[in-house]
Amino acid sequence: MNKRKFLKQSLWLTAGATIFPSVVLSDSKMDTKKKQMIKTALATSTFTLPEIPYGYNAFPDKIDSMTMEIHHTKHHQGYTDKLNIALKEVGISNKTIENILGMENLPTAIRNNGGGYYNHSLYWDILTPGGVMSEAFKAKIIENFGSQEAFMNELTATAAKRFGSGWAWLIQDKNKKLYIFSTPNQDNPLMKVSEMQGNPLLGIDVWEHAYYLKYQNKRGEYLKNIMDIINWERVEARMV
Ligand code: MN
Secondary structure, eight states, X not given: OOHHHHHHSOGGGOOSSOSOHHHHHTOTTSOHHHHHHHHHHHHHTOOOOOOOTTOTTSOTTTSOHHHXXXXXXXXXXXXXXXXXXXXXXXXXXXXXXXHHHTSTTOOHHHHXXXXXXXXXXXXXXXXXXXXXXXXXXXXXXXXXXXXXXHHHHHHHHHXXXXXXXXXXXXXXXXXXXXXEEEEETTOOTTSTTSSSOSEEEEEEEOSGGGTHHHXXXXXXXXXXXXXXXXXXXXXXXXXX
């Protein structure tokens, strides 16, 4: 991975001193608070709750601020804390979350809480108030799904059909092809237990806690609305 590519990736997914902390911390564009957060994470080898750059009230017509706040400060924080405890218990440190989730025979507590930690970190990263798809990414979508409409329909239908709690995914497999599928609970495409594996580009949370206050049982309405606030630039940047 070159330096540019590395810096493009979100830094909060890394705990432990395995990947070039000096490069990260020498990034002049990074603010002091973020540097301090990374230093703390490196020192303690634990994962920290990422900040939401756009705030809780960024898209009140799509996801209300109370849902955002509870989702972030209670649910995501809970997964983060329990992941750190579970890692300590089994003695795992100095690994990226991606490496941890890709392990064979993942202990249940790490599967659930590590999945919850990673999935929500991705979710905040790929939302924005009003995202626009680049022409290059649009072409990629058309190449893989026939049309932009077919892609949107498949993604929302896959999310709608997930029975109970889980996630719908857009992934890039090792042959760089794009696929849509879903996983139950907090599983994700990095895990060996996942029906398909690949690089997650976009994840949509279909747990009721993600939409129930505003939408109650109308998951379809939530899905229709969330498609308006996808950060397509970030989704595209996640491609390798
Ligand atoms: Mn959630």
